[in-house]
Amino acid sequence: MSAVSVESLPELESAEVVAQRRRKRSIALGAFVVLATLALVMSHEVPSWLDLNIQTKAQQAYKWTIIHRQSAPIFTHFFQPLTDFLQWLYDMGMHVLEFLRWPGVVAMAGAIGWRTGGVRAGIGAAAAMLGVGMVADWNLAMITLDIMLVSVLIALVLGIPLGIWTARSDRAERVIRVLLDTAQVMPIFVYFSPVQVFFGIKVPPAIIVTVIYALPPAVRLTNHGLRNVPVVLNEVGESFGANARQQLFKVQLPVARRAILLGLNQVIMMAFGVVVLASLLGTGDLGQVVLNGLQKQKVGDAAAAGLGIVLLAISLDRMSTGERSHKFSRLGAAMPAVPRRVANGVAVVAVVLAVVVGQALNATAFPAWLTVDVASPIDSFVTWVQDTFRHQTQATSDFLVTYIIEPIENLLQWLPWFVVVVAVSFIGFVSKGWRLATGVGLCLFLIAALGTIPGGDGRVLLWDLAMATLSQVLVAIVLSVVIALPLGMISGRSDRFERFLRPFLDIAQVLPAFVYLIPVVFLFGVGRSAGVVACVIYAVPPCIRLTSLGMREVPHAPREAATSFGATGQQEMRMVQLPLARKSILLGINQTLMMVLATVIIAALVGAGGLGLVAYEATAKPNIKLGQGVAGGLAIVLLAIMLDRVTQAWGTSKQGGNQ
Amino acid sequence: MRTSGTKRVLFAGVAIASLLAACGSDDTSGGGSGACTTKGDAIKLAANPWTGSAVNAAVAKRVIECNLGTPVEIVEIDENATWVGMDDGSIDAVLEIWPSGHAADKATYIEEKKSVVDLGLLGPSAKIGWYVPKFVVDEHPELATFEGFKDPELAKLFATAESGDLGQFTMGDPSYVTYDEQIIANLELPLKYVVAGSEAALLTSIDKAFADKTPILLQFWQPHWKQSKVELVEVKLPEVTQACTDSAASADGGYACDYPVDELYKAASAGLETKNAAAFALLSKLQLTTDQQNEVAAMVDGEGKTADEAAAAWADANKDVWSAWLG
Incomplete structure (x- = not known):
């Protein structure tokens, strides 16, 4: 083990590296002066020959699909059968859930949680499932659960093999990473209308939308886990004569298990993030209750349904924690070891018993005496918060807009587009090299080539909207990281704190943004700062989680070594654990970035405008504005890829390794 | 290893449970108070997310179920998705379209593709x-x-x-x-x-x-x-x-x-007339005045009734209005 940790310690910087960095800095400084001059003389307009006409093409493709969706072979032979298959999966799931009745579902949750994650996980899973019925409509919750189960299943079936493939081939990783970034960041509203014409309405398109959104973490974390398998272990496997297949299944996958399980957890969380949007398609589930509550401004009703969604997610999460919590469960350790066979038997008998009781009592509906009114207390709480804090929050919001967001936006929009392209390319060059410089330059160049959209008394450049969004995104990222990093570090070192934080993270990540839309607007007013707040709420949890995971993944040996050399707890954290956890923490920051960009669309629903609004219009008026929406969505994706690659390069260049 | 074993045992358990409960009866009728008995293919009416839309659909559901004996399913769905649903027949009709927002949909689905048909004005204007x-x-x-x-x-x-x-x-x-x-x-x-x-x-x-x-x-x-x-x-x-x-x-x-x-209008999937001519005829004739719609909406928004309850109460008291839709 010690060999491993030495290998991953940061290399010492050689004199050559330092000199090279100095050279790069002086080039950058020179470039800055040139750019500043250019900025003053160049015109602001993007030339019209640059327009790729993506908007018109997308609009035409959508129209063609509408006209031919019942006749073209690709629909009759591919999309229709696929749609039917998804519906079939859903129907099967519904038969099982209806057969189990609520006692059976609760018992099943408990049994699975217990047998895969220990007593604590079992109790948690069952209690959360029971809680779903207590706070929300059980039957609607089962529709949501069914859609989630089918989507998570499909995401895993597709995601884990893709993750394995990307772990083994760098080229595959590069290509798939772009696709995953697109899937994660492309606003759902952009493909919402196209998905309808391909898969109809109600359940099948809802599953598709959910899978697209939930797939990336399955691939990413499988890949991350496999790539972090210590080289020594692979060598040990090889020396024992394991073939590639044995190596994968007996060494790599088991070692990567924790990361893959975290992937499963994130798949579930992401999937649940789409519930409310999916109900716009007519699924008639808990998400619909949230939407109805929003429509009638009944925050309590929406929050109760939202809480039901959260509890459902928590229940599934506890069923999927695997050994993660088992290992740390004190309760489990204190109990005498029950033979596995006996325990399995007990679990099965409990489920069967619950089903029999449910059937005997004909328990089709969740009993009314078990339900709790959470809507009214939430309503009073929200009203109290709004009345108590809105003047301070509004003042903060005004400050943020006037003195931070607006000046950054003005600066970015004032700069001629070409100057921004060159400047960012230069940042790319300094961070890593020519290849990155070309990549990020191309991203920005493509944004400039997306054309204009009608607005006001003329046309607005998508570029300008992209700069508006970029300014908000930068502010949101900085705020998120400032909040998340310290919390993640503490939770990486304290089991108790992690446990305490976990339900809040679950809620922040899964509670549909639609639930807090109304309070956010009430507190911060319609506009860009409300948008930034919405992004931050959503982006903080994954950053905390991955920071914490990174801290925990650090092998014990180097930490113990540091302690034995007399390092204090704080020194050990700062000089050993943090540097070793850097890769995971960077992944966390990277995910924060992706989350912020993925939430740009929600920000648009509270008045942030920019690209999010353009993308939303693809759903709002698909017959006129789908093309614009696609262009807006592409611009968001391009911004995301650009920011992502640059920040990742900072991660590697700090280590002193130049490629 | 352990998980797969667990799963096998759990599935076996489910199988046993299903055998044990094979005699369990299914009850499918949604026996709300005063619901009418129906049979056949359900007519699917869209309810968009505002009270007026839900109220129209609920009134139509009540009148169709109790007079034609055809079941009606209400689909709560987004406005734009409604058009796609009518295009492929997974939604049969929608009873309140605000024309100002849907000129392009009308041009595409009603005039060009002809997969959706105009059912005439609903009555209220906006x-x-x-x-x-x-x-x-x-x-x-x-x-x-x-x-x-x-x-x-x-x-x-x-x-x-x-x-x-x-x-x-x-x-x-x-x-x-x-x-x-x-x-x-x-x-x-x-x-x-x-x-x-x-x-x-x-x-x-x-x-x-x-x-x-x-x-x-x-x-x-x-x-x-x-x-x-x-x-x-x-x-x-x-x-x-x-x-x-x-x-x-x-x-x-x-x-x-x-x-x-805005003169609100109704539309149906082109297939509805062959699927159920009687329902098609009824929905074509269905009209409500602004006051009538408000009356039902007030029961929902003000008194906290469900749309179904409000529609039933209104229909019981206004037989003369809806009997004109049947002829």
């Missing part, structure tokens, strides 16, 4: 316009018409951090039709157009304005349940002219007058 709270007009009567907003000092009353020195004009959900940007530009008003992004954000802005007695200028419309909760006054805009109508059709950016009145 109107979009500019609104300010009554307390604003009480203090500044000039602001009852657009002329008042030409005064930069008065417009500035509506300024926010987002609008800077200009007054803020707030627009809600971008899926609703809007000429506001053009109106502002063409009438040269010192206002900044800000999109709140969603109806919920718009409604919350109204609440916040009333809570703090701060002025707000927004796009809003009749009928809307919020109109009975807060006192809003419509700002007078220039009369609708032919030039405006032409400008809207050609999208030349020259729109500079009030919004036209």
Whole structure:
């Protein structure tokens, strides 16, 4: 083990590296002066020959699909059968859930949680499932659960093999990473209308939308886990004569298990993030209750349904924690070891018993005496918060807009587009090299080539909207990281704190943004700062989680070594654990970035405008504005890829390794 | 290893349970109070997310189920998805379309592809316009018409951090039709157009304005349940002219007058007539006045009844209205 940790310690910087960095800095400084001059003389307009006409093409493709969706072979032979298959999966799931009745579902949750994650996980899973019925409509919750189960299943079936493939081939990783970034960041509203014409309405398109959104973490974390398998272990496997297949299944996958399980957890969380949007398609589930509550401004009703969604997610999460919590469960350790066979038997008998009781009592509906009114207390709480804090929050919001967001936006929009392209390319060059410089330059160049959209008394450049969004995104990222990093570090070192934080993270990540839309607007007013707040709420949890995971993944040996050399707890954290956890923490920051960009669309629903609004219009008026929406969505994706690659390069260049 | 073993055992358990319960009876009838017995293929009616739409669908459901004996399924769904549903027949009809927002859908699905058919007017008409709270007009009567907003000092009353020195004009959900940007530009008003992004954000802005007695200028419309909760006054805009109508059709950016009145209409999937001619005929004849729709809506929004309960109560008391739809 010690060999491993030495290998991953940061290399010492050689004199050559330092000199090279100095050279790069002086080039950058020179470039800055040139750019500043250019900025003053160049015109602001993007030339019209640059327009790729993506908007018109997308609009035409959508129209063609509408006209031919019942006749073209690709629909009759591919999309229709696929749609039917998804519906079939859903129907099967519904038969099982209806057969189990609520006692059976609760018992099943408990049994699975217990047998895969220990007593604590079992109790948690069952209690959360029971809680779903207590706070929300059980039957609607089962529709949501069914859609989630089918989507998570499909995401895993597709995601884990893709993750394995990307772990083994760098080229595959590069290509798939772009696709995953697109899937994660492309606003759902952009493909919402196209998905309808391909898969109809109600359940099948809802599953598709959910899978697209939930797939990336399955691939990413499988890949991350496999790539972090210590080289020594692979060598040990090889020396024992394991073939590639044995190596994968007996060494790599088991070692990567924790990361893959975290992937499963994130798949579930992401999937649940789409519930409310999916109900716009007519699924008639808990998400619909949230939407109805929003429509009638009944925050309590929406929050109760939202809480039901959260509890459902928590229940599934506890069923999927695997050994993660088992290992740390004190309760489990204190109990005498029950033979596995006996325990399995007990679990099965409990489920069967619950089903029999449910059937005997004909328990089709969740009993009314078990339900709790959470809507009214939430309503009073929200009203109290709004009345108590809105003047301070509004003042903060005004400050943020006037003195931070607006000046950054003005600066970015004032700069001629070409100057921004060159400047960012230069940042790319300094961070890593020519290849990155070309990549990020191309991203920005493509944004400039997306054309204009009608607005006001003329046309607005998508570029300008992209700069508006970029300014908000930068502010949101900085705020998120400032909040998340310290919390993640503490939770990486304290089991108790992690446990305490976990339900809040679950809620922040899964509670549909639609639930807090109304309070956010009430507190911060319609506009860009409300948008930034919405992004931050959503982006903080994954950053905390991955920071914490990174801290925990650090092998014990180097930490113990540091302690034995007399390092204090704080020194050990700062000089050993943090540097070793850097890769995971960077992944966390990277995910924060992706989350912020993925939430740009929600920000648009509270008045942030920019690209999010353009993308939303693809759903709002698909017959006129789908093309614009696609262009807006592409611009968001391009911004995301650009920011992502640059920040990742900072991660590697700090280590002193130049490629 | 362990998990797969566990799963096997669990599945075995489910299988045993299913054998044990094979005699368990299924009850499928949704026995609400006074529901009528039905059989056959369900008619699927869309209910879009506002009370009026839900009320129309519930009334139609009640009348069809109790008089034609055909079951009706209500699908709560987004407006745009409704058109796709009617296109492939997974939705049979929708009873309240606001024409101003769906000209392009009408052109594509009704006129070009002919997969959706126009079922005629529903009855009520709607109107979009500019609104300010009554307390604003009480203090500044000039602001009852657009002329008042030409005064930069008065417009500035509506300024926010987002609008800077200009007054803020707030627009809600971008899926609703809007000429506001053009109106502002063409009438040269010192206002900044800000999109709140969603109806919920718009409604919350109204609440916040009333809570703090701060002025707000927004796009809003009749009928809307919020109109009975807060006192809003419509700002007078220039009369609708032919030039405006032409400008809207050609999208030349020259729109500079009030919004036209929206005559709400119904539409059905082209396949409905063959699927169920009687239901098709009934839905074609179905009409409600604004008062009738409001009466049912009030039972839902005011008394907290479900749409189904309200529709049943209304139908029981208004046999003469709906019997005309049957003939």
